Structure formats: structure tokens, C-alpha cells
Amino acid sequence: MKLEEFNYDLPKELIAQTPAEPRDSCRLMMLDKNTGEYTHHTFRDILDEIRPGDIFVFNNTKVIPARLFGKRSTGGRVEVLLLTPKGNDEWEVLVNPGKKALPGEVITFSDHVSCEVLDKTDFGGRRVKFQYDGEWDALLDQIGEMPTPPYIHEKLEDKSQYQTVYAKYKGSAAAPTAGLHFTPELMEEMKQRGATLLFVTLHVGIGTFRPVSEENIEDHEMHREWYTVSEEVAEEINQARAAGRRIIAVGTTSVRTLEAAGQSGQVEPGSRWTQLYIYPGYQWHIVDAIVTNFHLPESTLIMMMASFSGREHILAAYEEAVRQKYRFFSFGDAMFIR
Numbered sequence: 118m119k120l121e122e123f124n125y126d127l128p129k130e131l132i133a134q135t136p137a138e139p140r141d142s143c144r145l146m147m148l149d150k151n152t153g154e155y156t157h158h159t160f161r162d163i164l165d166e167i168r169p170g171d172i173f174v175f176n177n178t179k180v181i182p183a184r185l186f187g188k189r190s191t192g193g194r195v196e197v198l199l200l201t202p203k204g205n206d207e208w209e210v211l212v213n214p215g216k217k218a219l220p221g222e223v224i225t226f227s228d229h230v231s232c233e234v235l236d237k238t239d240f241g242g243r244r245v246k247f248q249y250d251g252e253w254d255a256l257l258d259q260i261g262e263m264p265t266p267p268y269i270h271e272k273l274e275d276k277s278q279y280q281t282v283y284a285k286y287k288g289s290a291a292a293p294t295a296g297l298h299f300t301p302e303l304m305e306e307m308k309q310r311g312a313t314l315l316f317v318t319l320h321v322g323i324g325t326f327r328p329v330s331e332e333n334i335e336d337h338e339m340h341r342e343w344y345t346v347s348e349e350v351a352e353e354i355n356q357a358r359a360a361g362r363r364i365i366a367v368g369t370t371s372v373r374t375l376e377a378a379g380q381s382g383q384v385e386p387g388s389r390w391t392q393l394y395i396y397p398g399y400q401w402h403i404v405d406a407i408v409t410n411f412h413l414p415e416s417t418l419i420m421m422m423a424s425f426s427g428r429e430h431i432l433a434a435y436e437e438a439v440r441q442k443y444r445f446f447s448f449g450d451a452m453f454i455r
Contacts, residue, residue: 143451144160175296348386396420
């Protein structure tokens, strides 16, 4: 399939710059994946869709303040985005501008934090080693900014706005944004309606920021991400599926985790890397319904949604969302595809 088959026209003013307040007050489009029919709601209306026994699976990764601003030894300003910790204070990072970030270059972020470039990586990034005085997490909170996507131009005054209320395990360079719509009160009401809420972990990495450049989507190489599914969660999902109950993934990262762990038809517990790439033609194994945001044109995420509900259905729904002036992308409105 051609990349251009996943394009759509989006006016810039529909790209949300700030999150809805309260979180669950955003709009929600419900889409029937089989018929393509859609209806318009607010996010809290998802409660009315819950069937007793439904399993909702959330990604409890926690975004770190991974965007650092420093200076090279020549005084030139540089931005560093933390991606993957490699142990011994070494990280894989993206450096912008990166041409002069050669091995041996030292970047200084504050009086207490600097790093030395060790090597280049195969994805155009750098491997660096940090030197610092003090406790790493506390220093990172002081000097780091939340790595909001490039289409969000307003600086976050409150870092918690780009964090789910159930975030637990640090490690992501981007938020699992479908989860931003949930409040503790809403999640409690979901349980009262008979839903079971389960948690997996996938640390969101470089691929979130990398556009598809190949004309044929099959030629795109997917990035790797690290995920964990506990034995208890795997067992509960497998039992629910055997009983015919719905598995509802909250966000594309939960989808990716469940489908990667479920290639055998059963969710396998454990921690491992995945390069799973879901696009039309993919054979689905685990997920029955998805809570998700509206995604970028020509992105792997809109391809995933096209695989789940049909390309024509998803593009028609997106065109309707544009007509109805829904808010798009990370801080935007939501879809429930079932």
C-alpha cells in the first residue's frame, strides 16, 4: 500500500495545544469498526458502553522530563532528548543540532550535569555518558522539560498535564496519550459498572517522533520498544478471552503490547523488545476494541487504526471529525472503536 493512502487534510487550528480540563470532558467519537457508523459524545459517555466483564488494559509507563537544553564547549546551544538508558549513566539520545555532536564532545546542562558523546547510533542519535553531582532523578526534574511533540508549541506549566493519572514506571520519551482522558473518579465508576482495569508497561521511544518516509508502507522499519506483561495480567486476559469477554486496549501502546505478547493467540507474560508493525492486512489476535486519539496523517498509528477498522471507515471518521472541529493529536479528543 502507498503512504499517501493514509493522508487526510487537517487545518492547523484543530491541533490541540492544551489538554481538556477536566480530563474526561473532551469529546468522544464512537466508531463501529464493522459498519463504519459513528456517533458523537463526551468522553464520560464511555461508561454507557461498558459491559460487565469488560477488560480495559492501560499502559502505566511514566514520562520522564527527557528534553534537556545545554551548551557545547564552543558555546553553541543544543537540545538533547533522552531515549533509552543503557546502564552506568549511559543513554541513547537524540541531539539537535547533531552534526557537530561528535565523539568526545562535552555538553553542559547546568553546574551539576554534563554529558560526553561516546558514539553515534544506527538511528542517527548518539550514545552519551552523563556526569553529575547529586541524585539523578532530582536533577532531571530540575533541568529537564517534558518531551511534548513538536506540534505542541506552548510550554507546559504543569508537568503532570503530560502524564496519565496512573503513571507508575519511569521510562518513556512520550506519553501514552489516550490515557490522558481518564480520571481516578472515572476509573472507579468503570469498575462499579463491571469493568476490570489491568495494567501493562511499554516505554514509548524514538519511533513516536519518526515519520514514515518510504513510499510503500511495507518497506517501513518499525522501531523497538520494551514492554512488560505480568503473569497475573496475562492469565486474567487469557481467562477473559476464553469466556468471551472483551479486551479493550487504552491507546496504541497497549495495543502493541497485547498484540506483541499475544502472537500465539494467548498473551505470554514477560519482558521483551517488540518491533511489531500493525498495518492493513495484519491478523489481530487479542484486542477487541480500542480507546485512542486522532493520529497524524501518514503515521504508523493511523495505519494501525486502519488495520483494525478498515481504511475507508477510519478516513471517513477522520473527515467527519474535521467537519465537526474535533481537537486532534496528543492533547486532543478521543475515539472508541468497537
